[in-house]
Amino acid sequence: MKDFLSPEISHQEQWKLIKRHLDYASQNSPFYKQIFKENAIDISAIKNEADFRRIPMTTKEELQQQNLDFLAVDYTEIIDHVTTSGTLGNPVNFMLNEADLERLAYNEYESFKIAGITKNDVVQITTTLDRRFMAGMAYFLGLRKLGAGIVRTGSGLPGLQWDSIKRFKPKFLVAVPSFLLKLIDYAKQHNIDYKNSSVRGVICIGESLLNEKLEDSALRKKIQELWNIELFSTYASTEMATAFTECEFHKGNHILPNLIYTEIIDESGKQAKNGEIGELVVTPLQVKSMPLIRYATGDMLMNIENNCICGRKSKRIGPVIGRKKQMLKIKGTSLYPQHIQEGMNALDISEYIIEAKKDDFGNDSVCIKISEEVLIKPAQIQEILREKLQIKLEIQQISASLLLQKKFPKESRKPIIFHDLRSI
Ligand SMILES: [Zn+2]
Structure with missing residues (x-):
């Protein structure tokens, strides 16, 4: 040995x-x-x-x-x-x-x-x-x-x-x-x-x-x-x-x-x-x-x-x-997807994904897509996250089946919560 x-x-x-x-x-x-x-x-x-x-x-x-x-x-x-x-x-x-x-x-x-x-x-x-x-x-x-x-x-x-x-x-x-x-x-x-x-x-x-x-x-x-x-x-x-x-x-x-x-x-x-x-x-x-x-x-x-x-x-x-590559810069504030995840965990919401895109001006923009089965209202989630992260994030409801498809792509060993579409 x-x-x-x-x-x-x-x-x-x-x-x-x-x-x-x-x-x-x-x-x-x-x-x-x-x-x-x-x-x-x-x-x-x-x-x-x-x-x-x-x-x-x-x-x-x-x-x-x-x-x-x-x-x-x-x-x-x-x-x-x-x-x-x-x-x-x-x-x-x-x-x-x-x-x-x-x-x-x-x-x-x-x-x-x-x-x-x-x-x-x-x-x-x-x-x-x-x-x-x-x-x-x-x-x-x-x-x-x-x-x-x-x-x-x-x-x-x-x-x-x-x-x-x-x-x-x-x-x-x-x-x-x-x-x-x-x-x-x-x-x-x-x-x-x-x-x-x-x-x-x-x-x-x-x-x-x-x-x-x-x-x-x-x-x-x-x-x-x-x-x-x-x-x-x-x-x-x-x-x-x-x-x-x-x-x-x-x-x-x-x-x-x-x-x-x-x-x-x-x-x-x-x-x-x-x-x-x-x-x-x-x-x-x-x-x-x-x-x-x-x-x-x-x-x-x-x-x-x-x-x-x-x-x-x-x-x-x-x-x-x-x-490092997932760092988001939104209106001068730097954060990582994990910060958003921590906020969602505190709210006890697990049925969501985070999508990052570039807007027309080349700035990062983030949308949290939640299952329509989540009971807390999007506006309320937005407000609580704003208090925690100091920025206002877009929240969108999608069907539970679409969320499942996005969160568990075929052949992935684990759920994918953060979807980075900024380079696409
Ligand atoms: Zn120790």
Whole structure:
């Protein structure tokens, strides 16, 4: 079994891993060989983080367009072929060999440990393990490494989820937070005593449980009002192949410094200060098949440098407040779709999508399309959002079936709430 060191490694030990990663990429990745050559970068001359930051960032477009150039091992070595979720454009192919699958297992093992899961617990995975989804497999492999009990129910099917909870008594679920609301609804309709079930905690993916002030988001509050369980936020992506996980204090997600080097870059291109928002740029460490260096994730989040109450040495990141490309500028106010979503969650409305377009003058314009079945009147929603966001947004009612079509496009692994039509 490979030794991935520990999340408690020192700064110097992490630097050694970065250097080793640079050497590996420069010898094995056709893409980075070319980048270093074009930019006259001598790897052996990189002595510190300031030198490291002179390496150009890698973009999602490069990963998409020159996909196979990123492959640093023989194609026949690849075991798992997956794709990114494709929230912004086409999904990107990603590949893992034996060593990467071991790393993925170790990564999730550490993530589950941060959330307090032990080998004595049973965990029910309510996300898909297939559909080219890396995370589903990662959960399974991580729990297997931990030695915990695993129930693979897959996504959807609230009836099967409750039947499995009754049969196998899981202490934890892995779930998308909004799916927990569906589970609660189903339990209420079918007289299931969900408040006294075996479930004590949920490892959550995909939706933020904190707002920018590191307070509980409307979604977390709503779930916990209905069901007294502990929710752990996690943040991850296919390209990072690394999870960032909340500890029991729920104030930002811990970084695993032995598996990933993170930078948070502000608008001027400098490292964001403590508490400031910037774009997360990552260098996943100890990856073999598709090593990335300074990969710009497009995710905007807060840099948290001060130590956590839990005593872990690792730094944390705040919740994703938006994607760089999704930033909306409306009448001089900048905001992200997540701000609108947070407002809609607070209003307890889930049947809606957000559409962004350019108006005739090239300015951003936003329309929130809600199902006609929503009981709150559009004018009232508009007023409440205006108080929260300081801008007046257009609200339009559409039929429930049209909304469903737009929100769940065929072949999507998750609902699409934000529809960016600005470049069309
Ligand atoms: Zn902590």
